[in-house]
Amino acid sequence: MTTLVADLVVLGGGPAGMRAAIAARQHGLRVALIDEGQRSGGQIYRSPSYPVEDTDLRASPDLSRGEKLRAELAESGTLVLNRHRAWFVAPGLHVACFGPDGDVALEARAIVLATGTTERVIPIPGSTIPGVIGLAAATILLKAHGALPAGPSVVAGVGPLLYAVAAGLLKAGGEVAAVVDLLRPGDWSAALPGLMTRPDLLARGAGWMAALVRAGVPVHAGATVTAVSGADAVEAVEISPVASDWSPVGMRTTIAAGSMAIGHGLTPATEFTRLLGVPHHFSAARGGWVPALDVDRKAADGIYIAGDCAGISGAAAAEWAGALAGLSAARDLGALPRDDYAAATRDVRRRLAGAERFGWTVSRLMTLRPGLAAAIAPETIVCRCEDIPRIRIDQVTGQGGRTLNQLKSTTRCGMGPCQGRSCGEAAAEIVAGNTGQTRQEVGFWTARSPLRPIALEAALGEYSYADIPKPPMLPA
Amino acid sequence: MGTIASTLFGLFKRPKRSRSPWRFVGTHAHHDQVSILVDDERLSAPEGECLAVALAVAGISILRHSPVSGSPRGMFCLMGSCQECLVHVDGAPVLACMEPVRPGMRVMLDRLVRERPGNPGH
Numbered sequence A: 001m002t003t004l005v006a007d008l009v010v011l012g013g014g015p016a017g018m019r020a021a022i023a024a025r026q027h028g029l030r031v032a033l034i035d036e037g038q039r040s041g042g043q044i045y046r047s048p049s050y051p052v053e054d055t056d057l058r059a060s061p062d063l064s065r066g067e068k069l070r071a072e073l074a075e076s077g078t079l080v081l082n083r084h085r086a087w088f089v090a091p092g093l094h095v096a097c098f099g100p101d102g103d104v105a106l107e108a109r110a111i112v113l114a115t116g117t118t119e120r121v122i123p124i125p126g127s128t129i130p131g132v133i134g135l136a137a138a139t140i141l142l143k144a145h146g147a148l149p150a151g152p153s154v155v156a157g158v159g160p161l162l163y164a165v166a167a168g169l170l171k172a173g174g175e176v177a178a179v180v181d182l183l184r185p186g187d188w189s190a191a192l193p194g195l196m197t198r199p200d201l202l203a204r205g206a207g208w209m210a211a212l213v214r215a216g217v218p219v220h221a222g223a224t225v226t227a228v229s230g231a232d233a234v235e236a237v238e239i240s241p242v243a244s245d246w247s248p249v250g251m252r253t254t255i256a257a258g259s260m261a262i263g264h265g266l267t268p269a270t271e272f273t274r275l276l277g278v279p280h281h282f283s284a285a286r287g288g289w290v291p292a293l294d295v296d297r298k299a300a301d302g303i304y305i306a307g308d309c310a311g312i313s314g315a316a317a318a319e320w321a322g323a324l325a326g327l328s329a330a331r332d333l334g335a336l337p338r339d340d341y342a343a344a345t346r347d348v349r350r351r352l353a354g355a356e357r358f359g360w361t362v363s364r365l366m367t368l369r370p371g372l373a374a375a376i377a378p379e380t381i382v383c384r385c386e387d388i389p390r391i392r393i394d395q396v397t398g399q400g401g402r403t404l405n406q407l408k409s410t411t412r413c414g415m416g417p418c419q420g421r422s423c424g425e426a427a428a429e430i431v432a433g434n435t436g437q438t439r440q441e442v443g444f445w446t447a448r449s450p451l452r453p454i455a456l457e458a459a460l461g462e463y464s465y466a467d468i469p470k471p472p473m474l475p476a
Numbered sequence B: 001m002g003t004i005a006s007t008l009f010g011l012f013k014r015p016k017r018s019r020s021p022w023r024f025v026g027t028h029a030h031h032d033q034v035s036i037l038v039d040d041e042r043l044s045a046p047e048g049e050c051l052a053v054a055l056a057v058a059g060i061s062i063l064r065h066s067p068v069s070g071s072p073r074g075m076f077c078l079m080g081s082c083q084e085c086l087v088h089v090d091g092a093p094v095l096a097c098m099e100p101v102r103p104g105m106r107v108m109l110d111r112l113v114r115e116r117p118g119n120p121g122h
Helices: A017-026 A055-058 A061-076 A135-145 A159-169 A184-195 A199-214 A271-275 A315-332 A337-364 A370-374 A388-400 A402-410 A422-433 A458-461 B002-013 B052-058
Strands: A002-012 A033-035 A080-081 A085-090 A094-099 A102-113 A118-119 A133-134 A151-155 A176-181 A217-222 A223-229 A234-241 A251-257 A259-263 A264-269 A282-283 A286-291 A296-300 A303-304 A381-383 B033-038 B041-045 B086-089 B092-095 B106-108
Touching: A002 A017, A002 A315, A017 A033, A017 A061, A017 A102, A017 A315, A017 A458, A033 A102, A033 B052, A033 B086, A055 A061, A085 A271, A102 A296, A118 A135, A135 A151, A135 A159, A135 A259, A151 A159, A151 A223, A151 A234, A159 A176, A159 A199, A159 A259, A176 A223, A176 A234, A184 A199, A184 A337, A251 A315, A264 A286, A282 A315, A296 A315, A303 A315, A315 A337, A370 A422, A381 A422, A388 A422, A402 A422
Parallel strands: A002 A033, A002 A102, A033 A080, A102 A303, A133 A259, A151 A176, A151 A259, A176 A217, B033 B106
Antiparallel strands: A085 A094, A094 A102, A118 A264, A223 A234, A234 A251, A282 A286, A296 A303, B033 B041, B086 B092, B086 B106
């Protein structure tokens, strides 16, 4: 067990975390950054596991931005703990994590939480079959591992990632059986004014669409996947048109496939902010639960939050929010005088606001509509860890269950190894729909440490039986 | 209407799409192949590559069976969140999607489930 003392701990090495660490280091704070990945970058700037060549850098703006940030981080003097998984955080501030060389405990005066997102997948029958992966997973497969899933692939769900994945699969030499987009062209064109603030990203999107048209890939707009079939691998996918609330209506068709990438938007990863007791409110347009923050990214004394874990805003906004959080921490720890802080953050705030305009347009586009979860068939596995079907959740609400935590303690839904990260959104949507409540009323899983599976030794530390104080025996 | 049109478009224009296995894209140089053991069988995998991906490319997409239903499971989120890709490496439970390939690593699949009487695979 190693104990480290820092001024600032940054939890998460994506764009927000990296920029927070770099900013704090510029003002002399002692900074430790904890990140699960082999190298920093989070998911959007995830570092490839194959050797990177100049052609790769030129071809991928995300890769070159990631490499640039990693280099800045390396030069900043931050203690970067890659391959470390944080599992505990408490005010004080105490952070516990474990890595390849053992357990690490950190004491710090401030923390920046930049834990990013989890992908939301509303399940369908067969979504646990090997070969069904998340949209984000498909992106990682292509960008970070240079690999293709079994073909042909169906790419389904909502958001720009759909087209990025489909075009990426084609570019890598894979085959796309179909793109199944919940949104209609009208939804996309309504979002154009907001999207036009980033003409470079719009152009990228147009390029993806053109690639799909060139390859003759069928694009089903206003449609969803309703079932996956196959024994040990994906064999076929069933598709249906949807109504404007995303409920499947009309004729279903089946297409042959070898894999499916599915994703219904991103949702902020709020386990650590919850464990710290930060209040959250539900915002459908921002992807789910968002923490309460002031304009300096501060949630409470010593606690700062940046990036998508504070509400889905995109990578550019994450970078600026991270820089702002790092500067706010430096100010509050006495390393940056107030006047200098105001000057330093003026430009950052302006750029953050600009980036949020685009990011929030995209997150609004991906807002979950009620028909999708309402249509989850009774036999569909919702909690993958504990194999809990929708019908079990219906039984609980039928017997008077009204909150997500009641569901959890009654059925074990959310108690498995993933701790509710995979099923939380779908389960909450079902409970809300069944009981006529809002997502705010249904609530979210109570956060409990450890937030990642750990070996028992990590929790016990050097505690042994001999350490237990034993009271003296009573006289006979 | 748009859906009917695009479905018809798909029916008429779609070229035959053949099945293909999980594979690495040829354009990237991968790290050197090293030898690892998977359920005591020798396998070749690129050093430093994500174990879950290396296994899938080697034809192993089923990493475990659900302890409750016995249904086959494989990688899903590829980012250490869903816990579906849990395997044993050198005696310790790890997530295959977060584990880099090392020469001589001993991977065991379905370890926990196999050891429980009455579960599939026991």
